[in-house]
Amino acid sequence: MSKKKILLIEPDNIIGGVVSSGLRESGYIITHCxxxxxxxxxxxxxxxxxxxxxLLLVSHSGIEFLYEFRSYKDWQDVxxxxxxxxxxxxxxxxxxxxxxxxxxxxxxxxxxxxxxxLIKNVDSLLAVxxxxxx
Amino acid sequence: xxxxxxxxxxxxxxxxxxxxxQMKLPLVQIARQTELAELGINxxxxxIRSIAENGLRLLxxxxxxxxxxxxxxxxxxxxxxxxxxxxxxxxxxLDSFARLYNVELKLNISGKYGPVxxxxxxxxxxxxxxxxxxxxxxxxxxxxxxxLQLATHRCRYGIVAGVYANIPTLSxxxxxxxxxxxxxxxxxxxxxxxxxxxxxxxxDAIFKAMNLKxxxxxxQNLYGLGVVLHPSxxxxxx
Numbered sequence: 001m002s003k004k005k006i007l008l009i010e011p012d013n014i015i016g017g018v019v020s021s022g023l024r025e026s027g028y029i030i031t032h033c034x035x036x037x038x039x040x041x042x043x044x045x046x047x048x049x050x051x052x053x054x055l056l057l058v059s060h061s062g063i064e065f066l067y068e069f070r071s072y073k074d075w076q077d078v079x080x081x082x083x084x085x086x087x088x089x090x091x092x093x094x095x096x097x098x099x100x101x102x103x104x105x106x107x108x109x110x111x112x113x114x115x116x117x118l119i120k121n122v123d124s125l126l127a128v129x130x131x132x133x134x
Numbered sequence: 135x136x137x138x139x140x141x142x143x144x145x146x147x148x149x150x151x152x153x154x155x156q157m158k159l160p161l162v163q164i165a166r167q168t169e170l171a172e173l174g175i176n177x178x179x180x181x182i183r184s185i186a187e188n189g190l191r192l193l194x195x196x197x198x199x200x201x202x203x204x205x206x207x208x209x210x211x212x213x214x215x216x217x218x219x220x221x222x223x224x225x226x227x228l229d230s231f232a233r234l235y236n237v238e239l240k241l242n243i244s245g246k247y248g249p250v251x252x253x254x255x256x257x258x259x260x261x262x263x264x265x266x267x268x269x270x271x272x273x274x275x276x277x278x279x280x281x282l283q284l285a286t287h288r289c290r291y292g293i294v295a296g297v298y299a300n301i302p303t304l305s306x307x308x309x310x311x312x313x314x315x316x317x318x319x320x321x322x323x324x325x326x327x328x329x330x331x332x333x334x335x336x337x338d339a340i341f342k343a344m345n346l347k348x349x350x351x352x353x354q355n356l357y358g359l360g361v362v363l364h365p366s367x368x369x370x371x372x
Binding site: 018022026034035054 | 158159161162163165166167169170172173174175181185234235236270271273274275276303320321324325326327328329
């Protein structure tokens, strides 16, 4: 079975490096982008099985990226996970609307999510049985 | 509740909120690094140490800003200090942190400047705080090569000491907006940094306590933040 490809949009070098290492160790192929623009460019060149996105980016927010991403037919079914320093509760009552409008598979608050939990969520979104991808 | 506070307390509280937001970043970085061991990857202990040291420097800067603002100007006792030595010391302090972020540090002390009048510890702490915030922000712009210049140059009002990088989105308006939003927004300098950039606001508070004002300035086609310092009268004796 071929390895699944993940597009990680994370502006912080260190967190991006650690998350990439963890996911690579779990058998995924990772492309790490730091800006919304470079993520759009990367998605245009390669087909990804999953997008993991931080909302706080320089210049264009993760939400802007997701609206742009979802506006293309080819990318409407790609699962998306938010892994952010912004808690979902901050969106209040708009949270559910936002996640359904942008088809967000999981919303993880960075400070409360361990690497193990992140990987489990990735496995589940990609419906990978344990160890199959490694 | 906040509106009942004195204006100074409100600013201090905003700064504290900004730092609380900022400190989540190094703590998350350290927490996730240590979890790598469970996946069979050795965490980089030097990296963890640099992250922690930088977080501690930010807290020290905040405390210093508060101490300085509580002291009167007479107690602050500005002394004759060499900007070159302050920038050099700042680069030494930031070296390992900059390497973590793949940011090249450059020192640019063009021209021979005599001593300036400043509170040495305050000036150094503010420059380090500014530079740390830039180091952390630069890779998120995804330029091919990230570098940060710690520089001094002359302007018509005195001698400028500051930190400069290739960030065209940094303008006086951006800084003005950031000053309004820090502590209230997670990303007060949205075109500059992905984080709360509190190193910049800590530096701003330290400069303010030293009766100096931080400005956006340009130097050698780079954009940066700096402060104008006045030459020490000792200059005429040298």
